[in-house]
Amino acid sequence: MKVKMLSRNPDNYVRETKFDLQRVPRNYDPALHPFEVPREYVRALNATKLERVFAKPFLASLDGHRDGVNCLAKHPKNLATVLSGACDGEVRIWNLTQRKCIRTIQAHEGFVRGICTRFCGTSFFTVGDDKTVKQWKMDGPGYGEEEEPLHTILGKTVYTGIDHHWKEAVFATCGQQVDIWDEQRTNPICSMTWGFDSISSVKFNPIETFLLGSCASDRNIVLYDMRQATPLKKVILDMRTNTICWNPMEAFIFTAANEDYNLYTFDMRALDTPVMVHMDHVSAVLDVDYSPTGKEFVSASFDKSIRIFPIDKSRSREVYHTKRMQHVICVKWTSDSKYIMCGSDEMNIRLWKANASEKLGVLTSREKAAKDYNQKLKEKFQHHPHIKRIARHRHLPKSIYSQIQEQRIMKEARRRKEMNRIKHSKPGSVPVVSEKKKHVVAVVK
């Protein structure tokens, strides 16, 4: 006869080493652990408070430029390397871990309008006010060598922006028209134009790499197809768009930084209505860059602050500013999605944490578990008024704060007026336009 016996796996109660924690069996009977909701609420409240306490996003300031920083570029292969171009034609290469400038080049006379790195990370391109496009080696010159560009292309007009193709030896410049260049040639392989206004920025789509987007000073955003060598569509907004940025995870989504203090996220297949209007800035938005995860983007504004927006929210989740930071001209999100860099008027490049209260460095597994749990708690109780209040609280400089108040009043007044007009006119005669549609003037085929 076989006798059935209780058998336990010693793995369940024997430690592997004596340094392991003793396994403590736990009774999960809910009767023994009452008040789940209040306890978790308190935990969530504490987590939220601690998050605010530890929210110290500013990491470093890289100073060295002798004029305002006009453009920034990331190294495609190296997280620690950043390139910046200033308004006096100087290009600097920085090492973020050392927080030092490792190389300085006097690249142009006048502004460095645009800078971009080659996809392989061996060289980079700059365009300046001196009507030249220059290609530089990423590594510095050897001993005794002159600091000279690899190639220089002299153009007829001023180039205002440059971007490199994500896979091939092709780059695009913008100015009077969008030119697409082969690296080996001194003439553009094709130039595309639509209208006659200066184009301020051009960007390659990182996923479908033959697509380009550009924005011109006649308030429009134009999309191009490099393969078919033709523009695709144009959308005209209320005010000028300063720059656009493609979502690196969603091929057809891009966000435009507009002069009217807003950012517009478009689906490029349906340009007549933006997917989302992001508004929180109180002055012109000068630059925008997506997080490499494609879930958030950061925007730099003339109002001396940078803001982080989730792509599906119209309000920002975070605002960064310091007393000394002036108009922020350019901003970049690093490729590991952990940091944000911004270059501003007062000659500094600043390094921020993308997550203000995140602990840097290696976390132990328990720390990680606690972090995840706190995050989930905050998410779970985010709608409770006290938690919401604490989580949303930010200190702002007085100028921004008063601007926000002022603009709120203005907006409210406008809304009231519109409501009154609707109320006092024949029903249906005054159309109700949604906020999204309000800012799009036209879509040109």
Add this chain to the structure above:
Amino acid sequence: MPVIPVLWEAKGDGDGERKHQKLLEAISSLDGKNRRKSAERSEASLKVSEFNVSSEGSGEKLVLADLLEPVKTSSSLATVKKQLNRVKSKKTVELPLNKEEIERIHREVAFNKTSQVLSKWDPIVLKNRQAEQLVFPLEKEEPVIAPIEHVLSSWKARTPLEQEIFNLLHKNKQPVTDPLLTPVEKASLHAMSLEEAKMRRAELQRARALQSYYEAKARREKKIKSKKYHKLVKKGKAKKALKEFEQLRKANPAAALEELEKIEKARMMERMSLKHQNSGKWAKSKAIMAKYDLEARQAMQEQLAKNKELTQKLQVASESEEEEGGAEEVEELLVPDAVNEVQMNVNGPNPWMLRSCTSDTKEAAAEEDPEQLPEPVAHEVSESEGEERPEAEDDTLLREFEERRSLRKRSELNQDAEPAGSQETKDSSSQEVLSELRALSQKLKENHQSRKQKASSEGTVPQVQREEPAPEEEEPLLLQRPERVQTLEELEKEECFQNKELSRPVLEGHWSEKIPNNHPDAPKEKKKEEEMIDLQNLLTTQSLSVKSLAVPTIEMLEDEVERNQRQMIKEAFAGDDVIRDFLKEKREAAEASKPKDVDLTLPGWGEWGGVGLKPSAKKRRRFLIKAPEGPPRKDKNLPNVIINEKRNIHAAAHQVRVLPYPFTHHRQFERTIQTPIGFTWNTQRAFQKLTTPKVITKPGHIIKPIKAEDVGYRSSSRSDISVIQRNPKRVTTRHKKQLKKNSAD
């Protein structure tokens, strides 16, 4: 009405052509078409070309047919004709569109194309947006497995320990680099082909299956409790063994001798060991039980018999009765009296049975035993001589057993309690076989001896006793204790008492044993069961029929009537008691909000308590604590309003006022809030699962934009730049047509 205009008169030769022209016109206008020529004069310069070719008729279209007419006659121009015919079928090319429009069309087509290309990303984008968790970087870095040779080639043994290990490896011809297998390992790899391995495996499987069948069979047979069956089986086995032995002796005397020696050795071993003596645990327990239990006693005896048989010295011719007696004495020393006594009686006819009426002594009975025994010996001899008959008998008996067993199995459902069988039969089969062999060998020897010289009858007695099947049914009746019985009366009393006492349990045992074998009994029970089921069936069917017939109809009727009534009432008093309802509600709310009195009376305290007894009014009055009158309700003077005073402002500050966005019902939201996610309430695994972050990034890793290959799409093979260089700026005519259609739409 056709009018023939006559405008110009014929003037000389130069006018001949004109005339002809006119004539033609006149004729053509005759065919019903009203062709009117302008009355204006045309300029001469237009008509007269400077190249002396009349440009007359420049306003007219040149028809191809005119050109073809002269060609018709000559056959050499067939190819030209064909070409011209082909041209005739085509229409003229239309004017090109202006540049802006063409560009617009180009753009539109390109845009449509591009959006189509982009729409392949839709599912991926949607998936990523809804994903519970995204892990970046997206492309999985496959661990690069460098072959160990490569790793080793760049590595050198430096420390003494490493060098030692390397030396060892070299000594054992362990190849450090490629091919990494020792010669022995290689040989083993090549030793067996796949087919061979498969065949071997199949063979092994078969062997295993057979073994399991055999085991199952053995187990089944072992479970059979019938002693008779086992005895028969044993007998069969013994015979078989004997036969084989005989054959062996004839064929190969040396092997037979060896076998004999083996048997002898086994006997010696047994003699040395105490295996079958009653010193074991089981034997001791049986010895205790033997006093009361017949079966135990019997088992005891059998064991002893075996012991005796095994420990018996080889019988020499000079062996006398003394030795036997001596052996018996030894036995008596070891075994309790009762058992020995019985053992004496078991096989032979019982003295008490024989002389139940007469008053003989025990000694006489003992003396009688040997006298009766010679008969079985003779029987035994005859058996050994004529083996065929008993074997056949055995076979039939075995078959009978088989049948019985199958029957019992069938009726096993009815029978729960099995009578305790004798332990002996459960000995391991191998042991049985061994003992069988031993017995056989002894018998053989005896046979030899008897053939050679006449053995004493006493010597053969034990074997014969063992061999002879004891009549089971009669034995229990014979069990008695001779020592205590002194006188005849006593004996008689004892006898009848014992008979009464002992026969009952034994009978019961028999009964219970026989029940399964009892043929008429089992069917009866079955029948009973069937009857029961029938009855139940009957009942259930009846109840079903009742339900299905009567109840629903009544209910439906009632329902209908009720509904009608309700409908009528609703119609009649539509919106009538809303005010009353409201007032009632308000009253209830007020009641509910009033502070309640506290009753502290303890029934039965200081007085009688129980069912139907209430504490006295005085006591109740004394222990009733009246609640203080609360503040007046806020809606006291507002007849149309109920103000809920339960709402706690302090708590409200912490409560969510509006249902948050993704939730559609407040219950959903409450449920999510109420399910805890902490480790206090969840197991480790669940906790981890509940708190997984939505986005995971690896620190220090560059996250590249999503690629078509990452999500399983094929990226376009052509590079963008090659497409540009080959891209024709012009669009084919066919394409243009399509464009126009698009633009027209």
